[in-house]
Amino acid sequence: MFNFRISRNIMGSPFAMAALLMLFLVPLAQAQTASEKGLEIAKAAQAFDEGFVDFTANMNMILKTQKGDTSTRIIRIKTLEVENDGDKSLSIFDEPADVKGTAMLTYTHGLEPDDQWLYLPALKKVKRINSRNKSGPFMGSTFSFEDLGSQEVEKYNYQYLRDESCGEWTCYVIERIPAYEKSGYTKQIAWIDTQAYRLVKVEFYDRKKSLLKTLKSNEFKLYIGKHWRPSKMNMVNHQNGKSTLLEWNNYQFKTGLTDRDFRAQSLKRLK
Amino acid sequence: MIRKFLFAPVLGGLLIACSVVASAVEFSGNVAAEALLFDQTSSDPAQLDSNLTMSFEPQWTGYWSDGDNLWSTKLFLRADGQDSERNHIDLRELYWLHLDGDSEFRLGVNTLFWGVTESQHLVDVVNQVDQVEGIDGEDKLGQPMIQFKHYEDWGVVDFLVLFGFRERTFQSINGRPRTTLVVDTNAAQYQSSDGKSHIDYAFRYSQTFDNIDLGLTWFKGTNREPILSPALNSNGQAVLIPIYNQMTQLGLDLQVIIEDWTWKLELIHRETSGDSFEASTAGFEYTFYRVLNSDIDVGTLIEYSYDNRSLSEPGVFDRDLLVGARLAFNDAQSSDMLIGLVIDTEKQSRSFKIEGSRRVGDNWKGTIEAQMFFNIDNNDVLASFSRDDYLLLELARYF
Numbered sequence: 001m002f003n004f005r006i007s008r009n010i011m012g013s014p015f016a017m018a019a020l021l022m023l024f025l026v027p028l029a030q031a032q033t034a035s036e037k038g039l040e041i042a043k044a045a046q047a048f049d050e051g052f053v054d055f056t057a058n059m060n061m062i063l064k065t066q067k068g069d070t071s072t073r074i075i076r077i078k079t080l081e082v083e084n085d086g087d088k089s090l091s092i093f094d095e096p097a098d099v100k101g102t103a104m105l106t107y108t109h110g111l112e113p114d115d116q117w118l119y120l121p122a123l124k125k126v127k128r129i130n131s132r133n134k135s136g137p138f139m140g141s142t143f144s145f146e147d148l149g150s151q152e153v154e155k156y157n158y159q160y161l162r163d164e165s166c167g168e169w170t171c172y173v174i175e176r177i178p179a180y181e182k183s184g185y186t187k188q189i190a191w192i193d194t195q196a197y198r199l200v201k202v203e204f205y206d207r208k209k210s211l212l213k214t215l216k217s218n219e220f221k222l223y224i225g226k227h228w229r230p231s232k233m234n235m236v237n238h239q240n241g242k243s244t245l246l247e248w249n250n251y252q253f254k255t256g257l258t259d260r261d262f263r264a265q266s267l268k269r270l271k
Numbered sequence: 272m273i274r275k276f277l278f279a280p281v282l283g284g285l286l287i288a289c290s291v292v293a294s295a296v297e298f299s300g301n302v303a304a305e306a307l308l309f310d311q312t313s314s315d316p317a318q319l320d321s322n323l324t325m326s327f328e329p330q331w332t333g334y335w336s337d338g339d340n341l342w343s344t345k346l347f348l349r350a351d352g353q354d355s356e357r358n359h360i361d362l363r364e365l366y367w368l369h370l371d372g373d374s375e376f377r378l379g380v381n382t383l384f385w386g387v388t389e390s391q392h393l394v395d396v397v398n399q400v401d402q403v404e405g406i407d408g409e410d411k412l413g414q415p416m417i418q419f420k421h422y423e424d425w426g427v428v429d430f431l432v433l434f435g436f437r438e439r440t441f442q443s444i445n446g447r448p449r450t451t452l453v454v455d456t457n458a459a460q461y462q463s464s465d466g467k468s469h470i471d472y473a474f475r476y477s478q479t480f481d482n483i484d485l486g487l488t489w490f491k492g493t494n495r496e497p498i499l500s501p502a503l504n505s506n507g508q509a510v511l512i513p514i515y516n517q518m519t520q521l522g523l524d525l526q527v528i529i530e531d532w533t534w535k536l537e538l539i540h541r542e543t544s545g546d547s548f549e550a551s552t553a554g555f556e557y558t559f560y561r562v563l564n565s566d567i568d569v570g571t572l573i574e575y576s577y578d579n580r581s582l583s584e585p586g587v588f589d590r591d592l593l594v595g596a597r598l599a600f601n602d603a604q605s606s607d608m609l610i611g612l613v614i615d616t617e618k619q620s621r622s623f624k625i626e627g628s629r630r631v632g633d634n635w636k637g638t639i640e641a642q643m644f645f646n647i648d649n650n651d652v653l654a655s656f657s658r659d660d661y662l663l664l665e666l667a668r669y670f
Contacts, residue, residue: 101299130558133560140602141603268383
């Protein structure tokens with residue numbers, strides 16, 4: 001109501017409106033460029049989710065071909081928040097059956113390549129893997145390794161584009177240009193809601209700058225009163241018609257995980 | 272043979288005990304059918320030209336309610352109608368693992384892996400090789416052990432006490448590929464008067480420094496790799512007798528990741544009563560990601576193995592070069608392929624191997640493997656395999 005009344009008054013006097021515009025827009029434009037605003041939003045989004053400490057969750061990954069054939073992977077995820085660095089994360093595969101017990105440990109970093117180890121239960125071997133190039137598909141899905149890694153602020157250069165309605169919320173629309181090496185993308189357009197910084201949608205543009213994939217997240221749930229997580233994430237590849245749906249369930253926060261649970265040498269003793 | 276079956280009641284008892292106490296038991300494993308085909312008749316008419324066998328590998332794991340005590344049991348069975356030595360059962364795992372903060376204590380039978388290279392596994396000397404399952408040394412027999420592991424900021428230390436020596440498996444007279452003379456596994460000899468009951472010790476230190484993974488190992492005890500000595504058996508037939516000597520081995524394994532390059536090194540110094548020598552394998556892997564805009568990653572692999580024993584002695588990889596490629600198709604079926612050519616730079620013998628696998632449906636996996644031997648020198652350890660080019664097909668059901 002208040003806003004409405006003010007705008008009525010402004011509308012009533014075009015000169016006053018112009019004066020007000022001059023007053024507000026000129027200093028704003030000088031104070032903050034589109035890239036500064038983009039960075040500010042990314043920082044605010046990271047700060048908003050800080051302090052989750054750790055979480056565990058189950059992820060069902062459903063791969064769908066253009067013809068509609070599906071196959072499912074079931075993965076347990078454990079993540080530990082690390083201050084001043086990327087998170088530590090452990091993925092344990094339950095399905096498909098031939099990779100059951102395989103585990104992937106990742107120490108994510110900002111611009112530096114991640115440290116990554118793979119445990120192969122058939123050989124009982126822990127293998128350090130070269131993770132510099134993360135543009136390839138994860139488990140044959142439409143998600144690449146880089147899409148699933150922790151999204152540190154310094155991984156991108158930002159440009160604020162506009163505010164826009166996104167379903168029930170209003171979103172900041174920002175452009176993210178990967179600052180790390182070997183990305184499969186030239187840019188991403190991200191829709192982040194203005195209320196709780198939920199990442200609602202991301203468009204991915206390939207090396208030839210054409211639209212490659214769109215990720216849509218929905219059914220957001222609030223955990224321990226602070227952390228929003230989507231229950232469903234769907235990644236569609238527009239170029240080959242494949243899609244992958246992630247169904248997240250059994251989220252638990254602050255479970256008491258420590259560095260001990262994220263050691264390469266202890267991958268052999270997972271349960 | 273009797274010793275093998277002594278495990279049965281112990282195993283049964285432990286299984287029951289475990290399933291009663293444990294709060295959660297997980298069952299997994301696979302059943303597989305394997306067809307093995309040779310393209311030439313064998314040098315010995317007793318040997319098979321084709322074979323169809325089945326294998327079964329069940330595993331049970333569980334933990335007690337507090338999660339600090341885990342146990343695992345894993346069996347391997349192969350039903351082989353033609354090769355009586357390959358028709359075998361092995362207990363790969365049967366252990367109890369106790370976790371206590373930064374320490375781990377393990378008691379029982381386990382299989383472990385040390386090392387980083389592909390062509391051979393010099394550093395990996397704790398478990399005996401289940402050679403009837405493959406000549407690459409990656410199938411291993413379960414080893415009874417006590418293991419203590421401790422984690423510190425400066426590294427991880429492992430202390431192992433190994434008791435109950437396991438003899439290497441060798442093909443029977445009908446088996447193929449095999450050595451020209453049959454290995455008489457019932458006539459094994461030991462340097463130590465303790466024989467099979469000699470207690471062995473091993474130690475490992477490992478640490479990750481940023482992009483470097485380092486392992487230092489020490490082993491003292493019965494050498495898993497026997498000397499095969501020609502002799503006459505009780506029936507007057509010429510056979511090979513496995514002789515297990517004592518050895519002390521120091522090992523180093525190192526992997527360094529620099530940009531898209533992964534550098535690997537394994538180095539050992541082995542001392543036996545007869546001699547002492549050094550051997551090493553060093554090389555790199557360089558990966559081309561998403562070649563030609565596809566999802567396929569192609570890794571190129573080059574390793575060189577050197578062994579300073581005199582050339583008349585039997586190191587398989589004494590002056591050998593491995594040139595290989597690893598293809599990851601990154602598709603929904605997790606298709607992959609490994610191609611390798613091993614060249615003996617002294618004797619010019621060559622062997623080529625190709626291995627590919629693919630998931631079929633949700634629970635099946637198909638594997639195809641072929642190996643060819645070219646230009647094999649009569650003095651090469653591979654000489655007895657010169658007519659043994661083979662094709663192997665396997666279809667496995669996982670659960």
